[in-house]
Amino acid sequence: MKKFVPVLKRTKLFSGVGDDDISTMLSCLGARLLTYEKGEYVLRQGEHLSDILVLAEGSLHIQRDDYWGNRSILGHIGVGEIFGEAYVAPESGTLLNDVIAVEDSSVFFFDVKRVISTCSSACRFHTMVVQNLFFAISEKNRGLVQKLDYMSRRTTREKLLSYLSEEAKKQNSASITLPFNRQQLADYLSVDRSAMSNELCKMRDEGLLEFEKNRFRLF
Amino acid sequence: MKKFVPVLKRTKLFSGVGDDDISTMLSCLGARLLTYEKGEYVLRQGEHLSDILVLAEGSLHIQRDDYWGNRSILGHIGVGEIFGEAYVAPESGTLLNDVIAVEDSSVFFFDVKRVISTCSSACRFHTMVVQNLFFAISEKNRGLVQKLDYMSRRTTREKLLSYLSEEAKKQNSASITLPFNRQQLADYLSVDRSAMSNELCKMRDEGLLEFEKNRFRLF
DNA sequence: TCCTTTCTGTTGTAAATACAACCGACTTGT
């Protein structure tokens, strides 16, 4: 568990907390570290959740399959990101989405009650962690608003362009790597894969962008 | 300002705080109360925000107009609801949406710095308010996920049904009142108004629902 | 290496949507 302290140190949750203090907090917060193989479910839709999770290594997708097998991908979780925070509130109800490992992954579980409430021992950082938690979920909130912005576009092309250009802004480069293959990108943008593939090629022919696998370059 | 204490008492932000303590906190938090006429902007896209807002009376829409005048409605804010919380984080950047009064409204402004940090006076409730804030934004987060679920549907009918049935669940009744007229509902679901109107009538003819103005009944 | 599976692009067709234009009912303000 200790080996992930450098990872945790750079997360939003432990921002401003030193290495030693993180080590202390790991036991103070009753942290557990679980591992998942590619394809395994980390969380399932309908479950109750009382932990805040942090991805220590690997990569996850938040997604949802309906009755008919149509998949919708809500988002991607990279190393150091927090997830599950939205479902630990007392009145939150059960999870609306699955979380699945897209590669072998390790996940920290922190009991929210121990994160939020001041403990008896000498953890000076609870206040800061609660604030961090607030800022982290507030960031996630803005990300969701951003995604709603992509999804509110009427055409596949507009969805692609708004997503790709936002991603370019985030990655601070015109060359970007997406955490999705074509099918996943289509599920993320809620469009048909073949139509999207078609549209991507048209855009390439028009000189708007280039791509190879999941690497894209915008012009 | 005092007259709104009963309203504030029932908000998520002040949940668990007594009347007297709310009165005390109003000054302690440096609360300001501003009023807006129907159609006035409360917040504008691109602005910086350092306050957390609570709607004391009236009704607001969170929306966004693009270059070409296409409007997208992100959500509706009713009395007692918190808003702006997602944009008060240090690294949050500017607002992505406008907030506009759809009827004459009054809004409380609370400086986030005074909400989050412990004050010197005897406010025993800061910890609780920060927790409340966390839960409130976490609830808003779930609402955004819910909206993404509507928006991920491919057809206008599916969008309508998922939205209306979710609203029926929230309002705990098959008869629901929407905070939108037809154009606003279309902007909320990101579909064409006339196509949506058409679809609604088809659904009515098929016996799926009834409606009159902004009141709907599901069968 | 060979076989299987996955991934991506291509095409054609049916279905759904956007867009524009129009109409009548209803509101609002003067």
Added chain:
DNA sequence: ACAAGTCGGTTGTATTTACAACAGAAAGGA
């Protein structure tokens, strides 16, 4: 009461999308 504006429904057409089916390339396993 009148005029102007708003609102919701209807229709037709052009555009866009979903869906299904297929094929070649790439990746992975035996």
